Amino acid sequence: MRSASEPSTIFFCFSNFLHSIVPSFSGFVFDFETLLLIRNMFAVSRLGSLLRRCNRTTIVSELKGFSRAYNESSLQSSSRFSVPEHCDRCLISRFSSFQAFKSLPKNLVNHTTRKMSTTAAVLNSTAVEATNSGLKLLVTKGPHAQKAVGIWLFGCAAWVFSLVVLGGITRLTRSGLSMTDWKFTGGLPPLTQEEWVQEFEKYQQSPEYKRINKGMSVEDFKFIYWMEYAHRMWGRGLGLVFSFPFAYFIAKGYITRQLGLRLSALFALGAGQGLIGWWMVKSGLEEPRSEWVQPRVSPYRLATHLTSAFVIYCGILWTALSVVMPEAPSGALNWVHGATKIRRLALPASFIVGLTAVSGAYVAGNDAGHAYNTFPKMGDVWIPDDIFSMEPLIRNFFENTSLVQLNHRILAMTTLSAIGALWFASRRIEVHPAVQSLIGATLGMAALQVTLGLSTLLMYVPTSLASAHQAGALTLLTFTLLLVHTVRKPSPALLKSLASVSKPSTVKVL
Numbered sequence: 128m129r130s131a132s133e134p135s136t137i138f139f140c141f142s143n144f145l146h147s148i149v150p151s152f153s154g155f156v157f158d159f160e161t162l163l164l165i166r167n168m169f170a171v172s173r174l175g176s177l178l179r180r181c182n183r184t185t186i187v188s189e190l191k192g193f194s195r196a197y198n199e200s201s202l203q204s205s206s207r208f209s210v211p212e213h214c215d216r217c218l219i220s221r222f223s224s225f226q227a228f229k230s231l232p233k234n235l236v237n238h239t240t241r242k243m244s245t246t247a248a249v250l251n252s253t254a255v256e257a258t259n260s261g262l263k264l265l266v267t268k269g270p271h272a273q274k275a276v277g278i279w280l281f282g283c284a285a286w287v288f289s290l291v292v293l294g295g296i297t298r299l300t301r302s303g304l305s306m307t308d309w310k311f312t313g314g315l316p317p318l319t320q321e322e323w324v325q326e327f328e329k330y331q332q333s334p335e336y337k338r339i340n341k342g343m344s345v346e347d348f349k350f351i352y353w354m355e356y357a358h359r360m361w362g363r364g365l366g367l368v369f370s371f372p373f374a375y376f377i378a379k380g381y382i383t384r385q386l387g388l389r390l391s392a393l394f395a396l397g398a399g400q401g402l403i404g405w406w407m408v409k410s411g412l413e414e415p416r417s418e419w420v421q422p423r424v425s426p427y428r429l430a431t432h433l434t435s436a437f438v439i440y441c442g443i444l445w446t447a448l449s450v451v452m453p454e455a456p457s458g459a460l461n462w463v464h465g466a467t468k469i470r471r472l473a474l475p476a477s478f479i480v481g482l483t484a485v486s487g488a489y490v491a492g493n494d495a496g497h498a499y500n501t502f503p504k505m506g507d508v509w510i511p512d513d514i515f516s517m518e519p520l521i522r523n524f525f526e527n528t529s530l531v532q533l534n535h536r537i538l539a540m541t542t543l544s545a546i547g548a549l550w551f552a553s554r555r556i557e558v559h560p561a562v563q564s565l566i567g568a569t570l571g572m573a574a575l576q577v578t579l580g581l582s583t584l585l586m587y588v589p590t591s592l593a594s595a596h597q598a599g600a601l602t603l604l605t606f607t608l609l610l611v612h613t614v615r616k617p618s619p620a621l622l623k624s625l626a627s628v629s630k631p632s633t634v635k636v637l
Contacts, residue, residue, distance in 0.1 A: 301339070366398065
């Protein structure tokens with residue numbers, strides 16, 4: 128155990144040591160916080176260069192000589208500090224360990240010497256005060272409330288994620304048209320055999336049964352009915368999971384006006400999502416225009432339904448990130464400048480990711496994945512001849528199977544190229560290590576998503592791979608959203624504090 132007077136002893140010895148070897152420090156009154164900072168800077172810069180020129184034995188002998196000289200002089204001087212005999216051993220043990228700095232890179236030593244220029248107390252108080260003064264938090268009542276609201280929002284985002292995946296499986300198993308009516312609040316499923324027969328008779332009147340599932344048994348019908356019923360009730364469950372905690376947090380005063388308005392808009396969009404879903408299903412219950420066309424939902428309505436789900440998911444996730452991470456990670460002013468450069472590249476890449484995901488909805492709506500199950504060519508050609516066979520021309524981009532799949536292929540490769548270019552450019556930009564890791568993870572996810580898409584196409588759209596491909600699209604969108612949120616512009620208070628830290632101040636170590 129150290130004695131109570133040891134810190135004061137070390138402080139006094141280190142102060143005299145600095146005055147003896149650095150003439151520019153003579154006449155300067157050192158406080159304890161200042162010496163702590165100077166000690167760290169001096170260890171990296173002055174002692175680091177000294178240790179590179181001299182060996183360890185020479186330095187230790189010089190410190191021993193200084194300690195003996197100090198002990199002799201302290202016997203003749205009056206001071207409020209008492210220096211025990213073990214001071215020399217303490218100093219030698221402290222400073223002899225600085226030999227490890229000999230292996231540090233030269234640019235690290237120079238960078239530290241330039242940047243560290245003021246006392247630790249001034250730095251910490253300035254940064255904290257400036258940050259807290261200009262930062263507008265979305266949640267009040269302290270860190271406990273911030274954590275509770277953040278966990279709730281992340282849980283809602285995960286619920287939406289699972290709802291999108293379940294909706295994809297429902298579509299892939301052709302279960303979406305099994306329920307021929309819709310109620311906003313829902314209801315109980317069939318519980319008796321008679322009720323199941325009644326529901327099955329309703330389904331037998333639909334075009335899907337007449338043209339695709341004719342001859343289906345009641346037991347087979349139960350499977351597709353339960354899939355659609357689970358999807359609908361899972362969506363209604365999200366409404367309960369969102370609304371009840373939302374009302375509780377408002378009553379507790381956790382949520383600010385800005386956050387309340389944003390969450391209210393997301394709740395309204397989620398309630399409208401149920402109406403959009405029924406609007407989509409209703410299009411599949413209508414008789415097709417031709418007897419050769421299979422009954423299916425409108426690709427426009429399917430794209431609207433899926434895009435709305437993506438918007439809700441991104442809105443909840445962005446809000447959750449803003450609650451738990453109200454300030455962008457910075458650490459240094461040069462990292463902020465690097466984040467600005469990354470943001471200029473990440474925003475277009477994120478837009479391409481979103482556009483590719485929406486184009487996938489049109490691939491699903493037109494069953495375009497079942498055509499041209501070859502790659503890189505589409506059949507025997509690179510570009511099919513019928514890509515502009517519909518009139519007016521604009522219809523081909525949304526209803527022509529050949530052009531819809533071609534567009535999705537081009538957008539997928541463009542997405543991978545854009546994220547790859549972002550990763551390559553980030554290697555030359557000085558950014559926060561977390562940002563660099565996130566860019567690498569985004570590139571890996573983009574490569575995996577392209578692999579899943581190609582596997583789904585070449586294997587004729589199996590349900591497992593196709594649902595994994597849809598989940599991969601949402602995962603890639605999550606990574607890009609997290610990247611854009613991480614490199615967003617810092618608050619003016621943080622920029623001001625970082626600028627003040629980077630400026631040289633009154634005390635400098637030469």
